[in-house]
Structure formats: structure tokens, C-alpha cells
Amino acid sequence: MVPGPGTLVRVPLGRSTRLGVVWDRPAARAEVALRPLGEVFSMLPPLTPAWLRLVEFAAGYYQRGLGELALAALPPELRRLDGLQLARRLARLDRPPARAGGDADARLEELPELGDEQAAALEAVAVLAGMASPPALLLHGVTGSGKTEVYLRAAARALASGRQVLVLVPEINLTPQLEARFAARFPAHRLASQHSALTPAQRLANWLAAHRGQADLVLGTRMAVFASLPRLGLVVVDEEHDASFKQQDGARYSARDLAVYRGRLEGVPVLLGSATPSLETWHNVAEGRYRAAAMTARVGGGAMPRVRLLDMAALPRAPAGTQPPALAPALRAAIEQRIARGEQSLLLLNRRGYAPVLHCGACGWKSGCPHCSAWRVFHKADRTLRCHHCGFAERVPRACPECGNLDLGAVGRGTEKLEEQMAALLPGARIARIDADTTRGAGALAERLAAVHAGDVDVLVGTQIVAKGHDFRRVTLVAAVNPDGALFSSDFRAPERLFALLMQAAGRAGRDAAQAAGSEMWVQTWHPQHALYRALVAHDYAAFAAAQLGERRAAGLPPFTHLALLRAEARDAAVADGFLRDAAEAAAALPEGDAVTIYPPVPPPLARVAGLERLQMLVESRSRSALQRFLAAWVPALHGVRRTRRGLARWAVDVDPLAI
Ligand code: ADP
Ligand code: ZN
Ligand code: ZN
Secondary structure, three states, X not given: OOOOOOOEEEEEEOOEEEEEEOOOOOOOOOOOOOOOOOOEOOOOOOOOHHHHHHHHHHHHHOOOXXXXXXXXXXXXXXXXXXXXXXXXXXXXXXXXXXXXXXXXXXXXXXXXXOOHHHHHHHHHHHHHHOOOOOOOEEEEEOOOOOHHXXXXXXHHHHHHOOOEEEEEOOOHHHHHHHHHHHHHHOOOOXXXXXXXXOOHHHHHHHHHHHHOOOOOEEEEOHHHHHOOOOXXXXXXXXXXXXXXXXXXOOXXXXXXXXHHHHHHHHOOOXXXXXXXXXXXXHHHHHOOOOEEEEEOOOHHHOOOOEEEEEEHHHOOOOOOOOOOOOOOHHHHHHHHHHHHOOOEEEEEOOOOOOEOEEEEOOOOOEOEXXXXXOEOEEEXXXXXXXXXXXXXXXXXXXXXXXXXXXXXXXXXOOHXXXXXXXXXXXXXXXXXXEOOOOOOOOXXXXXXXXXXXXXXXXXXXXXXXXXXXXXOOOEEEEEEOOOHHHHHOOOOOXXXXXXXXXXXXXXXXXXXXXXXXXXXXXXXXXXOOOHHHHHHHOOOHXXXXXXXXXXXXXXXXOOOOEEEEEEEEEOOHHHHHHHHHHHHHHHHOOXXXXXXXXXXXXXXXXXXXXXXXXXXXXXXXXXXXXXXXXXXXHHHHHHHHHHOOOOEEEEEEEEOOOOO
């Protein structure tokens, strides 16, 4: 008996065996001699046809090998085990799982009554659940409008009809609190999380629990989009606009887009939740491809914080030779007021470290990274200069390495310095910092967040980590200290990201309805007239999106065109450039070549990383399917082109790239 498609097997390869997935029935007559299969994992149910199609689609769409993608979509630990070992693991797992508490889920009568907009959103999900091929549903709700509650109610319905629920979140940091809410709501169901912070054994156990249908809830980061869920009934993508749904190496897939595909494939509703939807999703709604439900009011009638633009140009100039203060006097006074009232303030600065660059005033030396086209950041706590791109770190030199000047200056400001300045500016205030540097250790982030929740912090300084998702109850003031940089970035998505970040950050203030009335979001800016900030003041996502989409349409950018990037890296830029030019030449010979425009190779904003020169070439088409047909012919040809270019370190195709 030949095992059916989806069966997990071990296949002989040379002298060893490898994990494999039976994909098709074997051809009647093979053209090459085949070796017999090794072990067949008949103790596991086969992967479903829908799972196989999802992986097949992802491999085709993102131009990667089918086997590569399939194996990447399975838990790494599974690759190592033979049948006996796997059987042993399963016997462990078959004991009844520990449940959070009690045998019954929360009863509907015990739950708060839904608001009108929440009820309408839930009804929209119910309509989709009754359709054979439902479109995706955008849940466009301001922060604190009760989107998570809608997810929970929709999940309850799916679970009640015996189906599984998949919830995708952008960051591992955000899984614990959402996990806690789902676990508290559904104590009678097993929840299996899937993200990279789990041990390999946990990952395997959780994967198996979902695959065997024992876990009904899977919550995870982008990789979880490939979870094996034989009874899938609902997919939720929380904060669907978030860039971390896009994988940035290997198979560069968008978990958000694959979730939508998966929903269509399996005929189940997909909920895309966001206060600031991606422009792609917004456009899809406008074009009628997705549906939308809007939630414009905060739960409990709480107001959105008042947004105040602080015109930095109107402030008196700092005396020559001194640095301007981190906070304008009015902002400082507003924070002092909050402290006096026992409320919290959150200062957002999207740059970690003490100062982005060290500088010698005598000879002009700067703390460049020898391996990258980037500055090394000064970290005061451990007195290092650290490159955030390649990790290269050295102790801060005592004197200028070029001229021996002892007086090196720190230029600019990161969160570490802001924390220090706040301590000096606000004596007696309890200040905490949350960024990648202060939250490295296991549990460090949770510990710091707990201190904030407990009211042990007056002023929280942080990077974008603090802007997302957290349900801070005592924060009534949020300030963006220096957000202007993104306004004039060469990255066409930078304004979209900035707007989303600022809206998210604003959403951290006034979450407790009792305090919402006095809550504020301050923005220190040199460009208070900028349309992005005007839309922020009005809390008007729609206006912002319309303006951005207008610019994108005029400039021929996504979502009005479809893009792929061919990237190449080599020690010698000429090698990478040569490869890309050869690739462009190979494209001209393809029949589909005239459906796409190929632009000349250019260096990306960060042209050198870890000693490798990078170049990239943009491929653009008005039609997604034409681009797909072109790539399907072109990418295989590139393997041949590559062989003629010695010294090329690597190349990759990025379909729907986030940055160009
Ligand atoms: P969002 O996900 O949109 O930020 P949440 O779902 O977290 O919003 O809701 C914000 C707060 O309001 C949470 O504390 C939640 O428990 C509460 N909440 C949500 N819906 C309701 C409701 N219908 N009645 C009362 N409280 C609610
Ligand atoms: Zn010098
Ligand atoms: Zn570097």
C-alpha cells in the first residue's frame, strides 16, 4: 500500500534518512530508479490536502522550493525523530492536557454586553461563516474599541461548532497577554502557541496537539500561518498592518497574505484587525475584494486622546554650543502634572542606545562600522560602540582613534540618553525604559511591564515595543519625542508606518474610560503643517489613507503596481552588479518579458552589511498574475546565470517587498 498524500515519512537519502511528506501518488512509471520509502509515520494523521495546497501556493508565489517551504513549515524537531522516538513523544502527549481552570468556557450570560458596533462586526463574521468562499473581513477599529472581544466571540462560535481557530499576532511580545485572554475565556479548550521563543520540544508538542486535533486554539507569530489545523474554522490576523508579518529572509512570505489565501482555500472567515489597516488591505476593501466592519467608538465611551502638535521651530533656540532640551517646556510641564496626579506618561523614541553616533570635533572622525555602511551606536551602560546591523561591538575608545582627541561627542539621542535626561529633568520621578536592550533576559519584558501596570513607574521611555498592544490603564499622556525622520525617508512605506505607530502609541493613552477625558498625545515636530500630522490630530485614518493612496497611484507604487526585488550580495559590488545585469538580459529573452519593467541595479539605503556589498533590481508590473508568470520563468533561469558569476555571495527574490 502506497501511503496517501500528506503522510509523513522518512525517505532514504544517501546513507541516512530525511523527513519527507508524501505529496502525490507516484507516477505509474518512474523515469528514474526509485528507492523504497523508509518509515511511514502512520501513527500521525496525514497533513490535509488544504495544507499541501497552502504550501504549494506559498512556494510558487514566493519563488522557493516546495521541499524547502514544506520543511520550514514543519517543526524542526520533527525532522530529527525516527518512528520509535516519535511514538514515545506521542505517549507523553496523550495524557489529558492541563487546562487553565474548570471544564466549561465562560458563559455568554457572564460576559459584558457587546456594543452596537461590536455586535455588527460579529454579525458580519457570522455572515461570512455561512458562505462557501467568504472574502476576508477588515475589522477596522480604533484602539480600545473592543476588537479583541470580537475575536473572542467569533472564536467562541467557531469552537462551539467543533472547529479550530488560528490567531496570528505580529510579535512574540504580544502573545502572552492575548494568550492569557483566550485561556481565561476558553478554559475548556486547549491552546497551543506557536512562535520561535518556544523550545524545540514545546514547538513539536504544540504542533502535534493542533495537528492531531487536540488543541482547538492556535495562537502564534507569522510561522503559525502554516500550522496544521484539520478542522480550521476561523483565522484572525491581529494588527494586520504590522510589518513583522513579512518574513525577511529565506522564503519571504507575508503571513497576512497567506492567511487570506488559506481562508479562501478552506472556505473559512479571515478577520484582519487593525486601527490603521495596511494600504493594501484598505485598497482591497475599496475595490470590493474584502469586506469591512468599522468600530469607531472606544469601549465605555472613552474619548481618544487629544493630539497636540508641538512646533519645535517656534521654541527659543538653544544657546550656541548646547544641546536643545529633550522635551519642550510645555511638554515637560504636562508630564509633571501627570506625575503629581499619580498618572503615567509614555515617551516614544524609536531609536535605542545612548547616541546614534560618536563624533570627534577636532578631526571629524565618526563611529562608522568597518563592515557596514552604518554608524555604530554608542551604548553607555556597557560602554560599547555597537553596530545594529552586523552586531560588531567594541569598547568605546578613550580618545579619537584618528587624532587622539580626548573629547569625543555623542551626537543625537537614543532611549538610553532620553532616560538619563528624564531623570535629570524630573527629579524624584520613577523612570523606566523598555527597549530591546533592557528586555534581553527571559522574563525581563514581563517584569518591566508588570511594574508599569502596578503603578511603580511614572514615566516610561521606550521604542516601538511599548507602542503596540499593551493595555496600560494608568497612562494618560503619550509623547513622540522626535518622529520627523520618517516624513522624508526614501522608503515609500515610511509615512504609512509612522502614522500607524503614532496612532498605536496614541492608543496607549486613556484606555481607562474614567481618565480618558484628560488624555493627550504630544508630537514634537518641526513640520506641524504636514498632512500626516494633520490627519493624526483629526484621528482620521481615512483621510491619511486617501492621501497616501493618491500619491501611490500617481507614482505607480503598490497597491497599484506589483513589485518584486532581485537582491544580490558580494564582497565586490561589481560582481553583484554584473549578476543583476546578466539577470536583466536573461529576462529580455523570456516571452513574458514585456509584461514587466525591470529597473537598473541600485544599492539599497544600507549598501554594505557585514562586509558584503548589496545591490537590488526592481521588477514591476501592473498585473500580479503577469508578474507571477514572469517570475516563474525567470527565477529558474537565474540559477544558471548565477553559475557564471564567481564571487557572488547570495541572491534572492523578494516578492511584494516591504521596502525598496
Ligand atoms: P482593542 O482590541 O480594540 O484594543 P479590547 O477588545 O482589548 O480592544 O477592549 C478594550 C477593553 O474593553 C478591554 O479591557 C475589554 O475587556 C473591554 N471590553 C471590550 N468589549 C467590551 C464590552 N462590550 N463591554 C465592556 N467591556 C468591554
Ligand atoms: Zn579626531
Ligand atoms: Zn556593522
